[in-house]
Amino acid sequence: MLTLALLLAAADPAKGDFQVFGDWAVACDNLRACEMTSLLGDPADWPDDGPLTASIARDAGPQGGFTVEVDADKTTGALALNIDDKPVAHSVSKESSVRFGGADAARIVAALANGKTLTLSQGPLTILTVSLAGSSAALRFIDAGQGRAGTVTAAVAKGSKPASAVPAGNAAPRIAAQRASGVAASVSVAMRAEMAKLSGCDEADTDNDTTMKVDTFALGGGATLALLPCGSGAYNLNTVPFILRGGKAQPADIDYSGDGSGEAAMLTNAWWDAKASTLSTHAKGRGLGDCGEDATYVWDGKGFWMIELRRMDECRGSVHWLRTWKAEAVYR
Incomplete structure (x- = not known):
């Protein structure tokens, strides 16, 4: 039998928390770090250069924040992220994708929880359109997986409990x-x-x-x-x-x-x-x-x-x- 010299993890690596809600897949790992990514429908509707998606990650713990990354289809320069055609955040794409963190990412997540469509645009040109069907359920899954449900830090399952009620992330084996x-x-x-x-x-x-x-x-x-x-x-x-x-x-x-x-x-x-x-x-x-x-x-x-x-x-x-x-x- 193999020996694990420092710490043997009790969890089974094969049994990760992975779920699909509508047009979004979401997973949390053994450290309580969570990610969700958009899924596409009919391949006939995909862009010529291939599928484009949006992904959201959240760190564990009371202070865990969001990171939002959106494919930009090789478009560089200033871009706007919109929820239901309303601009929510702006950034600059340099390497075929654009990332948002801090207050921008938190604002995006708050808007998409009740939205229907996310778009990335450059002026009048729409670069990416993402369905938000299932995104609210995926965020609720993260709230539960990170012990945020019922606290002020939750994205969807909000409550009055303070951030201090959120458990810290697990230490890595x-x-x-x-x-x-x-x-x-x-x-x-x-x-x-x-x-x-x-x-x-x-x-x-x-x-x-x-x-x-x-x-x-x-x-x-x-x-x-x-x-x-x-x-x-x-x-x-x-x-x-x-x-x-x-x-x-x-x-x-x-x-x-x-x-x-x-x-x-x-x-x-x-x-x-x-x-x-x-x-x-x-x-x-x-x-x-x-x-x-x-x-x-x-x-x-x-x-x-x-x-x-x-x-x-x-x-x-x-x-x-x-x-x-x-x-x-x-x-x-």
Whole structure:
């Protein structure tokens, strides 16, 4: 069994608080930080350059404030954010999106709770139109998730209780992690054959040809991560992670993965970042990338522990996947 050197989180990373209300998806993570993002309807109505959305985040705790980010479709310069055609805030777009914080963000949230449509405009040109159907319910979900309901800090479920009644955010679980070092071991023909048997993958999915090579990465302490191909589609490549030590290969221990054979975990579109010493995955529900799940893990010398999980359960145009799990890596 894996060891968690500093603090073992009691929550199950797979069970994040994620809901959809009308045209909005919302989630709160294990720290009580919450995000919501707009969803689109018929793809035939999407802009030619792809879907454009608005997202809102709120920090936990009595003083937790809002951040509003709206796609600007490559438009730069001064922009106005409007609720039901009434200007609520102004800002300048520099990188295809515009962000609002502080009093501007609070004013936007207060207006959209009872609004029908959010638009972003530059003079007479409307750049983005977002349905606000379900946004009030999503904000109420955040009020409840952060313990704000019935307090003066709530966005929708307002009450007379003071801000001091709002609980602080939870501390992030701290996970002992190791920095990557050393040189990756190679995978022999015999070792690959043994890995294929242990993986539970179909034989055709572990075919030993140049297009399905086993990628290897040095972890340190004599350990190597090996990613064995285990089937692919138009936009997803599945791999089974193994740990190589002393000329032997064993399926890697991973505390959470979305799929697997029962004997071994399976990762989708996995990659190892040697500089950050993290293993990441990005499983897309479809080619557009507007739904799916991605996760980031660290290595503690025995197995991999997840430090972030993001999800988007609805394939409705938003590429802003919502965080449902967060931990802090402590490197030694």
